[in-house]
Amino acid sequence: MRNFGEDTITQAVIDRIGNAKDPRVKRVSEALVRHLHSFVREVEPSQREWEFAIDFLTRVGHMCTGARQEFILLSDTLGVSMLVDAINHRLPGNATETTVLGPFYVGQPPELALGADISHGETGPRLMVEGSVHSDDGKPLANVIVDTWHSDADGYYDVQKDDGADSLTLRARFRTDQNGRFWFQSIVPSFYPIPDDGPVGQMLTAQGRHPYRPAHVHFMIASPGYETLVTHVFIAGDKYLDSDVVFGVKDKLIRELEPLPAEQNGAAFRLRYDFVLARSAGGKAAAG
């Protein structure tokens, strides 16, 4: 086949993909070509705009390192991450709501004893984080891994700092006790801008958007037989709750910082959340 023009190129590409062995590859590829060509037909990019798009994507790729994932930032800021999250978590009514993983998760942080202090000398208001993990039928889940990570009081994650990914500060894994409870000490995280010194930051500026996320603590909670829960707990009162740059805020994930009347273990505030895991549905969502 030859002589492809505006009216014939899309079907030509789809026909060519018809030989894909894996039906999922075929289906996703065909849909990608259809939607991508539709976008191009709608906006009619000039050659210079197409060159800009190629250069933009190249710069996004070149910005990605072990400690920086610019394509996740792009997906997050275009709302794609939250849409994928929603599609994969059509959960029963009482299960804890999910939100984006974000670009700062580091696999396999050390498991620490309950009550440990994960701040490793970071300064800021002292915080006691407490919570529990239950099944959606109300049963406490013991021995469940609770992975947590959050920013410092200036809004930076450990992997963003010069000392790099080895430091593992303000992140750790805990294991729930017999009653499904966990607790640890840290400092109060801050709202922060997503890393905006790259092409995604330039895109936000061009789109008239700020780069901020409201203060939050990340959690990833995994137990066999249950959907892995990836979520945040947001701190009530943050000025960015209504304009989170990655569209991740849900009312049910917001909690007050409770001032502690007398300091307990040196903590000035408490943040508490009781998580509910959904039973694994099997199939696609189980990959969560």
Place this chain on the structure above:
Amino acid sequence: MRNFGEDTITQAVIDRIGNAKDPRVKRVSEALVRHLHSFVREVEPSQREWEFAIDFLTRVGHMCTGARQEFILLSDTLGVSMLVDAINHRLPGNATETTVLGPFYVGQPPELALGADISHGETGPRLMVEGSVHSDDGKPLANVIVDTWHSDADGYYDVQKDDGADSLTLRARFRTDQNGRFWFQSIVPSFYPIPDDGPVGQMLTAQGRHPYRPAHVHFMIASPGYETLVTHVFIAGDKYLDSDVVFGVKDKLIRELEPLPAEQNGAAFRLRYDFVLARSAGGKAAAG
């Protein structure tokens, strides 16, 4: 705004972009979000598939260097480059048809005297390339820059070889004479696979596609007041004319290799094309 789910996230992102100052940025961003979200809604990627997509794009970005443009290969193989080309070249009937730029163009090669040999010692059947440049009203165009580049007899461009982009072999610029004519000596190019040792090659394999392009000589012809012509001349009889991996072949761009009865200037074959430039329409397409 908070609590975005499958039904509300798309409009939320579009609303956020509403503050973009530049109306073109606003329009393209809104369309991107709509089409990208539509694609995600249709294929319902699992979290693992989303992670694969992030990793795929990251690998495409990391594959890009000064001598390798993997995002152009991705655009070319998904038919996007030919679609953008078609949209930008709704030309008068007798103007030479356009095709993709491809990833191997190197800006500003040296200008050589008419008749020069651009093969610089590359081996292969000797070729005399001849042609002319006319306006769409039939007037010969003198003093026009004819930029040309093509592969060697094994199907490789100079920038793909170890000695790198400095060598500038099988590429040069010529200037048409008073009668709009140009000619130079070279060798016959070969069909070739696009660079397929990266993520785009893996995509083609998964889609059941070969990576080949039929043999061709690239031309970029620019003259003030005319649309810059970016095209190829394909060699008749090539086995990949009907399955070009980038969908670039048009019948009117195919020419026979004419065997020369007696060798002329050492050439065994002649390839001839008479190009017709379209007058600049102004506006978007002029960026061509």
